[in-house]
Amino acid sequence: MPAHPENISITQYHDVYPGIDIDTRLKDAAKGKVIYITGASRGIGESTVYAYAKAGASGIFITARSVADLETVAANAKNISPTVQVEPCAVDVTNAEQVGESVRKCVEKFGKIDVVISNAGYLEKWVKIGDSDPDDWWMAVVSRGAFNVIHHTVKHLVQTKGYAILVSSIGAQIRRPGASGYQSAKHQLNRFAEFVEVEYGSEGVKVFSIHPGGVPTKLATSEPSIIPYLTDKPELAANTMVRLTSGSEDYLSGRYVSVDWDLDELAKRKKEIEEDDLLKNRLDVGSLASAL
Known part of the structure; x- marks a missing residue:
């Protein structure tokens, strides 16, 4: 019996389509919401800040290692929506204390x-396991970073019956020689999301x-x-x-979505x-699964 495929038979897009158009289908989908985003200074994170601003978020707390880059993003978001409040904060997500302090500031x-x-x-640099840098392989920004963020925010999400999104990758479903660190870390995020659902789903x-698509960001093109x-x-x-956190796709909670x-x-x-x-x-x- 051949292995089951790890992608689904469904229409796929590479750009915005009507179902996720903020001007129409998702107009005001984030109205009044407060959004906390890590890795928000460029690429997908930056674009996400603008999407939530356009969708009516009242407050967006944005973090990355460079506060100067975040201030530029904040200014751009204000141009999109003059009513949104954007708070930049320099944070290393691998540092649990810094993440915790940023969450406290966000709620304050x-x-x-x-x-x-x-x-x-x-x-990390894609090389075989025996040639890899052990510190790079452990992918602390991905694995520890995601844990630190959820660890410090989940009690606040319980209070608001809110949403968490872990940016994984289609790489979680692939075994490419040389990519064991990255793809294992992304696979771990998928399981971590399942645990968040198991432990906190009953609390709302x-x-x-998610797989965020194949986007030519500075990170990806390396x-x-x-x-x-x-x-x-x-x-x-x-x-x-924005759509996933609008309430229409709650049935997908705890799952991997591309x-x-x-x-x-x-x-x-x-x-x-x-x-x-x-x-x-x-x-x-x-x-x-069947007995002999």
């Missing part, structure tokens, strides 16, 4: 947190682990072998996150997804 400033987006990323928290696959616009991921997927088409298979508990990490035992 805005009074709550409705949406948390763990987007800070890192891409919704969580998604690995030459994947450049031909970087064909997606950052707005595809940003607008999809922003390339047509969410309206996916919703037609909601019953199948829920009944078979699909889009989660699972050991495929195939025919071994």
Whole structure:
């Protein structure tokens, strides 16, 4: 029996489509919400700030290692929506104390947190395990960073019945020689999202682990072998996150979702997804599930 495929049969997009258009379908989808975003100084994170500003968020707390870059993003967001308040804060997500302090500042400033987006990323040099740098391989920005962010924000998400998004990758479903650090870390994020759902779903928290598309960011283009696959616009991921946290896709909580997927088409298979508990990490035992 051949292995089951790890991608689904569905229409895929590389740019904004009607189902995630903030001017129409998602107009005011984030109205009054407070958003906490890591890795917000450029690329997908930057685009996400603008998407939430456009969708009516009242407050956006943005973090990255460089506060100067964040201030530029904050100014741009204000140009998009003069009513939004944007608070920049320099944070190293691998430092639990810094993350905790930033969350305290966010709540002090805005009074709550409705949406948390763990987007800070890192891409190690892709070489075989025996040739890799152990410190790089452990991908602290991805794994520890995501843990620190959820650890310090989840109690606030319980209070607001809010949302968390972990930016994973389609790489979580791939075994490419040389990419064991990155792809293992992204696979871990998918399982971590499942645990957040298991532990906090009953308290109203919704969580998604997403593939943000193949976007030609500065980080992604540092690995030459994947450049031909970087064909997606950052707005595809940003607008999809707005929709995922709007309340219409709560049935996908605890699951892996690719922003390339047509969410309206996916919703037609909601019953199948829920009944078979699909889009989660699972050991495929195939025919071994049946006795001899």
